[in-house]
Amino acid sequence: MAILICTEHDNSQLKPETLHAINAATQVGDELYLLIVGYQCQRVAEQAAKIQGIVKVLVVDDSCYQHHLAENLSNVIAEIGAGYCNNNAQYTHIFAAATSHAKNTMPRVAALLDVAQISDITSIESEDTFQRAIYAGNAIAKVKSLDETKVITVRTTAFDAVLGQGGQAIIEQLDIMYNLHLSEFISEDLTVSERPELTGAKVVISGGRGMGNGENFTLLEGVADKLDAAIGASRAAVDAGYVSNDMQVGQTGKIVAPDLYIAVGISGAIQHLAGMKDSKIIVAINKDEEAPIFSVADYGLVGDLFDVLPELAQIL
Amino acid sequence: MKILVAVKRVIDFNLKVRVKPDNSDVDLTNVKMALNPFCEIAVEEAVRLKESGVASEIIVVSVGSKPCQEQLRTALALGVDRGIHIETEDNHESLNIAKLLAKVVEQEQSELVILGKQSIDSDNNQTGQMLAALLGFSQGTFASKVEQKNNKLIVTREIDGGLQTIALTLPAVVTSDLRLNEPRYASLPNIMKAKRKPIDVTTPEKLDVKLKSHIQQLSVSAPTERTAGVMVNSVQELVDKLKNEAKVI
Secondary structure, eight states, X not given: OEEEEEOOBOSSSBOTHHHHHHHHHHTTOSEEEEEEEESSOHHHHHHHHTSTTEEEEEEEEOGGGTTOOHHHHHHHHHHHHHSBOGXXXXXXXXXXXXXXXXXXHHHHHHHHTTOOEEEXXXXXXXXXXXXXXXGGGTEEEEEEEOSSSEEEEXXXXXXXXXXXXXXXXXXXXXXXOOOOOSEEEXXXXXXXOSSOOTTTOSEEEEEOGGGOSSGGGHHHHHHHHHHTOEEEEOHHHHHTTSSOGGGBBSTTSBOOOOSEEEEESOOOOXXXXXXXXXXXXXXXXXXXTTOGGGGTOSEEEESOHHHHHHHHHHHO | OEEEEEEOEEEOTTSOOEEOTTSSSEEOTTOOEEEOHHHHHHHHHHHHHHHTTSOSEEEEEEEESXXXXXXXXXXXXXXXXXXXXXXXXXXXOHHHHHHHHHHHHHHHTOSEEEEESOOTTTOOOOHHHXXXXXXXXXXXXXXXXXXXXXXXXXXXXXXXXXXXXXXEESSEEEEEOGGGOOOOOOOHHHHHHHTTSOEEEEOHHHHTOOOOOOEEEEEEEOOOOOOOOEEESSHHHHHHIIIIISOOO
């Protein structure tokens, strides 16, 4: 079975999320092809070729793919995905990690191929049967794909990353042009942080409405510094304007599953739990002992976060 | 500009869904239903674009059984001009919904389609992107800001790690993220007025769209519940437990 895996990168570095998607793909088959679409992305190709177990790295390089706009990209992926790889075999699956980038692009690929997309899978039962969370993780659906080509996005927290070294795949340049001029990149405003990324961090500390305001989030930093943790927030904190949306953990934000998740001043709404309940150890700090977050926490501490956080930062 | 907004009837977001004992699906009997929160944001954005003079008319569409007309009325009460109900069974797959919507967009010649980025039941996050693909439209997904400049639509998008701003050539599909706006409440006079606004009913057959099943749902089960752990009495005790018991720090 030939599987096409769409990589995510910034034209110079492969994003670690892709390594999780590759792992998921290995559970389906072992003939893996990596696709890199971008501009001046030779370095990414070299990096990708070192990943173990890859047959070939396909590279489509042109200035019109510099900003990875969905309209151009989806046409490239659909054309390659519908075509033939080595030995005249047709791709049976197209995999990608369920990042905001893939969420933007992959459904467009699926529609171009007239097939469904199975979003955000958490487990693989067989080559055509997968599990995914629905209703904010309050139910798990087992679904079977009836399509010849299966377009699948993978929840990265549900699959470990494969090793990014030891392999020696062939790199093949392809010349495919889709410069549709439908959308145009203007600017990007990325949060610059020394901290690990939320979805990959081993420790995450998140603040909720109980933080009171945006400035108080600096209290989380003291603890985060000691634990090399990423900082997250509940939707309530984002809605209240304390912090930006890219910090949101939950059904409508990011799904995280670190070794340690510390929820501070978070009541534990269903939609927040959906984003963190697969964490290995959950700690809840809240002054309301009735807060629902305590019902999912391994360790609960009832107390005022303005006392607890400085003390915690000091002891650690 | 004529705007089309697609909306979905889903379980009220405050409610926790239960799985049927036979694991065939979730149990939605006698459960309060509502407009999907992201769809509500989409409706609000369309109404604001009309208020600012960018849009001339707003049409709301929903696909499903008869009760989804309640959600169409909700949208009409928020300021939408008229509704289209595509009557068919509930819970069609995203691709089928996109195909039905594409037909309506072609018939209505709308230049902008706004949808919620995902529904809180199936959590797929697909329909808008699929619709854009079928129509060959540009797309601005997970929008937190939308404005018209010359003949372009400037969309700020929520992406991993921050924001991205792109310019879309019209016609376009936009999907709403949380921070796009804060939806208004419908006033009583507007709710009354909405009752007299027209809702056209059509069917997949009348639209000449053939629906096909691509996914079979084999079962639905409840997730393994986490159980509550222990309460600690001090920060010191917490740190000790994390170090020595859980061994995560």
